[in-house]
Amino acid sequence: MRLIDELSLDALEGSRPADSLTVWAWRGDSLVVAEPLEVIDWSFSDIAAENRKVAQEVSLTVADPDGTLGAWRLDDPLAVTGARLQIIYRVGGAGAVNYGMYRLTSNEPDEVTEFRVIDEYGYVEPDGPLEPHKRWKSVTRSVVKLEAVDLTVEPDRDRFEAPESPKMGATVLSEVKRLLNPYFPVVVDPGVPDIGVSRQLVFDRERLEAVQDLLGRVSARYRMGGDGECHLYPRATNPVWRVGPSEGLVRVQRKQSFDGLYNRWVVEGKEEGSGNPVRSSVSIDSGPLKYGGPHGRVPFFYSSEMITSTAAAVLYAIELRAQFIASLALELSVECVPRPELQAGDRIEVGCPFDGRLAWIPGEITSIKRAGTTVPGSTSLTVACAYGDVIAALERTDWAKHLTGELPPLTWDRMPSTWGAGPSMSWDDLP
Structure with a gap:
């Protein structure tokens, strides 16, 4: 922000x-x-x-x-x-x-x-x-x-003339600063961790892609600030603003699409030594995405020579399924009064009418559009809301407690027709 x-x-x-x-x-x-x-x-x-x-x-x-x-x-x-x-x-x-x-x-x-x-x-x-x-x-x-x-266009246009590697003792943040400091000051926001990087890492041609890859290792991103400085900020942050019918909201809409809604993960590889093919799969077996249910059969295929046993194939298929479930997202289109301080990457809370009440759903701003003449128009936001956070808001429950076992687990059968996903958070202040 x-x-x-x-x-x-x-x-x-x-x-x-x-x-x-x-x-x-x-x-x-x-x-x-x-x-x-x-x-x-x-x-x-x-x-x-x-x-x-x-x-x-x-x-x-x-x-x-x-x-x-x-x-x-x-x-x-x-x-x-x-x-x-x-x-x-x-x-x-x-x-x-x-x-x-x-x-x-x-x-x-x-x-x-x-x-x-x-x-x-x-x-x-x-x-x-x-x-x-x-x-x-x-x-x-x-x-x-x-x-x-x-101004990130400057390092993006200045590509590496030859491959580069980190210096001895380099960390993610020291490397990002080294790559960006020639163009603008770099500010590390609170909450961004730092880890070491291997000297075997090679940066080839694209400077800004190297920055993105480095920051991805510590769950952080970059964005330009108001004074020409570049901020490194954590992906998971607290909401910075709440928008509802009496708090600047003009309109909120949502959309579902069945693109990318898989329900079976098939992993293939080659057995170590013999070279014989190995293959395993896992599915979603209940709820609205049940494999073979009303949603149909929608497999996702992954193949790698790094998969050298059936056990490895099973484990990676389970991991792909878990990544998919964690990535489910509901996209809200929010139109609100002009808010010049908001930036893509900020987390906000959106008040959505549901079942005769207002459900406050947290999400991350993934895009902002603003326009005006001599008088500014409204601000249009696209907000990605974590599936778990949507469930927590609609059911007035703490999704994290279901995951940790403090409350009975929520099954796919309890998922409402309007849903989405992303990182989850606690909701102690819900009414």
């Missing part, structure tokens, strides 16, 4: 003057346009970094009354050869939220030229249609469409 002051948080909860954007254009340490750009309309998208390497994208349309912002040359002020946009979201009647620094990737002017007759004493156009002391003057009205992305 971006930093925001208490006054702005209070203002976001109620009526206020119109919000606005302030956008400065830089190249290196110098402003290339003396005044902030005049923004006509804008849109932002933000996707969790594990789903897209460069997570944040910005589209702006800015006024260009004197026709100087549309780029011709590669050294023009808003040329794509290094110009950066500093974007600040100003909360009407309160403070401001730094959105961050963005690398300009596209400059597209849209110009309309009109010709007008003006007075000019002494001017005569020979054989022209105008009377003496009149002439034509062209007037150009222009806007410029700008596209920009967050």
